[in-house]
Every structure is written in structure tokens, then in C-alpha cells.
Amino acid sequence: MKNSQDKKRRPRSHYALPMVLAGLVVILAVALGYTLTRGESGQEAELNNLPNYTEVKGKIVVDGLKYEKQPRLGSPDAKIKVMEFADFKCPACKKWTQNYMQRFIRDYVDTGKVEYYFMNFAFIDRDSYLAASAGEAIYHQSNEKFWEYATKLYDNQGDESKIWATEKFILKFVKDNINGIDYDQFEKDLKNQTYMLDVKEDFKTAGSYGVNGTPQFMVNGVLLKGSSYDSLTAAIDKQLAGGN
16 A cells, blocks of 8 residues: 555655756746846946937037147257157057057257147047047046046056946056056046047047047148157157258
8 A cells, every 4th residue: 555655645755856958947037037038228328328429518619729728748949849640449559558658759859859748539439439528537637647537547458349448447457557647536527528528529520620530640730641669769860950
């Protein structure tokens, strides 16, 4: 009798394990779906926080290069003024900064020959505009810290074809890498897009002079056709020698 009862009970225990496993699969699927949905929502929110030039309101008057508004290096008494037009997402701009910038500063800026300026030409994508506005926010606190931001951001540059310079990325990047600024003020300026009109003004001003890519350089108000180190230094040396 006991054996008969055991036989009747066995099928129930036989099906119990598959039922438990099936339940676990359902729970995991729901959890995974929630995680993916939450991740997609977070990514969508990050994209929605990115600026758009068409949404940046304010009067822009293009009436010259406005050197006084740009980050700079060197003596204001230098004979030559060089303007760099750049986008923080641009791989060629990163290459210029990493391969040539220190050499250029040593040979031309530190010697008093050149005063060097930076102007945003943020055109690659919407996170280009945000990275540029972050640079402006830092520059309005410290010219010196702007150059530190630019150098270190290029060192941490992401894929040009992907949106990586999001608000979340920039806030963490600045917090981890740029000391000596009022971080709370920076965070406020970035989130409020305080300096986006300045970025848009830079873009329109550069475009009015024929800038159509990055990096590009201007020597004493003349936009160069080439963007190589040699073409830049040749134009400078010609000016220093008294040429036109």
C-alpha cells in the first residue's frame, strides 16, 4: 500500500522542478525587461538634455572676431594673433593638441611672437555644442582652467560618430579632472546652458569668415587654406619677416 501511494506521488514531484524553473525564467525575463527599459529611458533622457542651435534664443551680431571674448595664451603685445577654430569631438583637433600644441607654445607663444586664441566651431553633433558650452563655463571662471579642460577632454575623447559628451559625462569628467573651479557654479551653468548663445555666436562668426571644418587657423585675420603645422608656422614666419 505504501509503495502504491509513493508511485502516485512521484509524478507530482517530477513536474515540480520544471514549474519552478519556468517561474524563475519568467521572473528573470521581467527583471531584464525592466532593466533594459530603464536603461533606454536613461539614455533617452540624456539625449533629450542635449542642446540644439535652433532652440538657442538670443540676438547675435556678427561684427568681427571679438578676440576679447576668447580663451587665449601669450602676450597681448605679440605681433601675430592666431585663432584656432575647433570642435572637441574632432579627432584632427585632438591630434593637433596632442602632437603639436606644446611645441607651438614653446616656439611661438612663450617667445612672445604669437598670442593664441581659441574659438568654438562646434558642428559635428549636439554633444559638440554641450562640450563647447562647458568649456565656456570654465573659461568664464578661469582662462587657465579652460586650457586644462581642453587638453584633458581631448585625451578622453570618444568616438566621433557616437554621442558621448553628454551632460552626465561632462559633469563627472570635470569633477574628476578639473580642480580649482567653483564646481557648483559650473554644474549650474552647464545644466542651464548659460553660455550656449556664446557657442552659437562663435559658430556663426567663424562661418562668416569661411570656416567649414576643424581644426582651421587664422593668422592676423586671414583664414589659412591648410591646417597642417607647417602651413601655420609658415604663415606666421612670413608675417614676422614683414611679408603680407
